[in-house]
Amino acid sequence: MAAARYLKARLSIGAALAASVIGGSVYFVQASPGSTTSEPLEVTAPVAPPPAATLPIVPASAGNTAAAPAAPTSAPVKPKATATAKRSRAS
């Protein structure tokens, strides 16, 4: 009788412990949904948007033609040496 009582007590306590560990694990997992403390935080600096290309606004008035510098629309292109030019040098 005593052995059966001890066995029953052991089984009850063992089941309670297993349930508490499983239940506690579930609770802790749900309490940290984003894995904020288990996984390393990946902090990335926000990417700054590229500066908007702004062109100086040149008012369309007659007396203000030299005030604003003309914004270069494209870089000057070096003229390529042509075959004609080379032949002319040789001759």
Added chain:
Amino acid sequence: MTSSRLGLLAFFVASFAGGLALRSAELGTIPWAVSRASGLAAFAVLSASVAMGLLISTKASDGLMSRPFVFQMHQFLAVASLTLIAVHAGSLLFDGFIEFTSLALIVPFISSYEPLAVGAGVIAAWLAAITTASSWMRSRISPKRWRKLHYLTFLAYFASLGHGVFAGTDTGLPLVYWGYVLSAAAVLALTTLRITGYRAPRRAAAKAKATPGGHARGLA
């Protein structure tokens, strides 16, 4: 060694080996959650085992619970605490945040995370294992040596308390915090009774009624 102890030893070895084999699995926060839950449960069970042992030595539970029952529960809770400690430590092998190594779980004070507090936990685990094993081998060692080894249980308890308070994630929770406080208060109170040689009055009366050659009442 009995078959149940062999089975228990096999369980520990298999769990450790299985943990090592599954370290590459991506388990997210589950290992950490299991470690927290099993660690708290291990401390609670260890506290109960220590309290049961002190109830036996002080005989303070006489009249409330039979001494053999308390003794059986004391032994069972000691083994249960070892099992939960193994689950607690083994689950840390899966954790991808701190990445405990197997060596850090066995050798104290070499962990990269809170080396002192974690080291205290490792020491507590070893001491709990030693005291439990010494009880299994009680028939093979002298009572004096067994008693000296068993006193290590106090060191194991307070080391585990320090480990839980300083390395535990949930110390700030009221339930956990007051659990630590109540556990320490109970163990300290019972230890004080033990040191002062307290004996329950009922026990003294029962002893007076015991027959000269027989057993005192309350013993099974």
